Amino acid sequence: MSPSKTPAVELEVRGRTVRVSSPDKVYFPERGLTKLDVVQYFVSVGDGILGALLDRPTTLERWPKGVFEGAKLATRMDSTGDAFYQKRVPQGAPEYVKTARISFPSGRTADEVAPSELAVVAWAANLGTLTFHPWPVLGDDVDSPDQIRIDLDPQPGTDFSDAARVAPHVRELLSEHGLEGTPKTSGGRGIHVFVPIEARWSFVEARRATIAFGRELERRMPEQVTMKWWKEERGAKIFVDYNQMARDRTIASAYSIRTNPRATVSAPLRWDEVADVHPNDFDVTTMPARFAEVGDLFAALVAHATPRYSLESLLELADRQETDHGEGDLPYPPEYPKMPGEPKRVQPSKDRDRPR
DSSP states (O other): OOOOOOOOEEEEETTEEEEESSTTOEEETTTTEEHHHHHHHHHHTHHHHHHHHTTOOEEEEEOTTOOOTTOOBOSSOOSSOSBEEEOSOOTTOOTTOOEEEEEOTTSOEEEEEOOOSHHHHHHHHHTTEEEEEEOSSBTTBTTSOSEEEEEEEEOTTOOHHHHHHHHHHHHHHHHHTTOOOEEEEOSSSOEEEEEEBOSOSOHHHHHHHHHHHHHHHHHHOTTTEEOOSSGGGTOSSEEEOGGGGSTTOOOOOTTOBOSSTTOBBOOBOOGGGGGGOOGGGOBTTTHHHHHHHHOOTTGGGSTTOSOOBOOHHHHHHHHHHHHHHOOOOOOOOTTSOOOTTOOOOOOGGGOTTSOO
16 A cells, blocks of 8 residues: 555645645755655744735745755756746736736736735745745835845855955945945855845946946955856856846745755845855754844845835946946856846857957
8 A cells, every 4th residue: 555645634724724735845964854844844934035026026936845865956847847936927826816817028018926915925835935046126026126136156166154354344335335235145145235226227327336346346356256157167156146136036035945955045135144054054954043032134135125226326336347347248048038238148269359
């Protein structure tokens, strides 16, 4: 006889009943964490994860078979993939799951999940969603970012500690431009800094401001920071991934679970903690107690929270960089259409016209 299937569990999530199927299915074998553990984790940090996603079009990173050695992340749903990104609301979604229509660089559109209550997060977790990827926009204005996101991405030869050494300089430079950001671990090797901004600029302008910021950081820390898009040019430095501000590029939300054996989570930090923590300090088993102790350190990024800051100073910096140094746009990701003012999108080692 085949073993009997574990009955589904019903959870009450702020007035909604959310059904958790196969609650004993193991999602993180090395930690012995089950699907039910994952859903209950998200409920335990409910105000935090909902605040990070509230009313934002959100791509779901789904691992319905759990995380295991050799799992391959696909970029689309198929019949054999162990995991996939879901950019359109799943069929059969409950009536309380709201959506927002977004447009991709290709011109195609999609209705993405836009969480409006915690039950939506729990429902998505039951579908195997471990990492939530919200856009930096709200559903009522999907073309005007209300956040800039500074991604400090350690390159080979560097690690989290190197990103942590750069982070205070990020804070200082933001302050010089009248901005204040909130840091978080990526859940992996990097650090993210999110800044709430007024929703009156386009993606192109927000990306341009981020490029200007990264260039100034690189100018001040040339041995530690790089803005080079091509990996072969970056060296052992911290890459400021400016293309995370391009349309349809998203970053794992605060409190999302990362798909590594330890089940680490993306943890908001106080600035004075950055130098002393390690990503492994924050995982599915430890974050609930931390959240209960410190609350939502990412509350400044919740939709419509104040204050929200202006990008005018960074855009003026971008103008000066272009006028004084001829520093214009930088390459977009390869799947994007050619953008106005964008330089040649050719890997330097393959560029036949580049001076040798």
